[in-house]
Amino acid sequence: MLKNRQHRKITGRRLGQNLMDQITGKKFNFNSAAAIGFIVLAVVLYIIIPSQIDKPLIQLAVGQSNLSAELFPQLIAICMFLLGVWFLLIRFSINQINELRNLDKEAILNVSITLLIMAVYVPLMVNFGFVLGSAITIFFMSTYFGNRNYVLGLLVSILLPMLIFATFRRVLLVELPPFPIDIYPLTNWSLI
Numbered sequence: 001m002l003k004n005r006q007h008r009k010i011t012g013r014r015l016g017q018n019l020m021d022q023i024t025g026k027k028f029n030f031n032s033a034a035a036i037g038f039i040v041l042a043v044v045l046y047i048i049i050p051s052q053i054d055k056p057l058i059q060l061a062v063g064q065s066n067l068s069a070e071l072f073p074q075l076i077a078i079c080m081f082l083l084g085v086w087f088l089l090i091r092f093s094i095n096q097i098n099e100l101r102n103l104d105k106e107a108i109l110n111v112s113i114t115l116l117i118m119a120v121y122v123p124l125m126v127n128f129g130f131v132l133g134s135a136i137t138i139f140f141m142s143t144y145f146g147n148r149n150y151v152l153g154l155l156v157s158i159l160l161p162m163l164i165f166a167t168f169r170r171v172l173l174v175e176l177p178p179f180p181i182d183i184y185p186l187t188n189w190s191l192i
């Protein structure tokens with residue numbers, strides 16, 4: 001009898017806790033915060049984009065079909081706003097538990113180290129060029145996260161940035177920070 005009464009108390013507490021979680025979860029949860037963050041970011045981006053993009057110095061074509069430089073970034077901001085509103089509307093139907101509260105110290109350390117590596121990557125890329133900066137970053141990060149085949153890590157960290165650099169430079173015609181060798185006047189001996 002006593003055991004049955006204790007079982008009812010525990011079951012009642014669990015039921016009450018689940019009901020409370022459902023009630024508080026329906027009002028505001030981490031999905032709500034993410035959706036509101038997307039909406040705010042989209043509005044801020046839409047407002048500041050015109051002041052952040054320079055007008056082209058050369059107009060390649062004359063006519064009414066010229067698109068402004070702000071068009072595509074503002075379209076992306078509009079899409080981000082619409083997705084944020086959609087996410088805000090469907091957040092009630094998403095049954096998801098916030099796993100961020102359950103992260104252990106190792107996961108937090110790994111994210112912190114990754115953010116530190118990315119912060120160091122920017123000056124590396126600017127000062128040593130895209131390929132060398134990316135190679136150093138890829139090799140260090142892959143080694144930190146468990147790669148012990150250093151030869152393969154070195155090959156991937158050199159070949160992948162060179163492939164990306166060549167694709168962007170030759171195929172897409174987009175400039176990336178060059179090799180330090182290529183900063184000076186280009187010769188027949190330049191790498192790219």
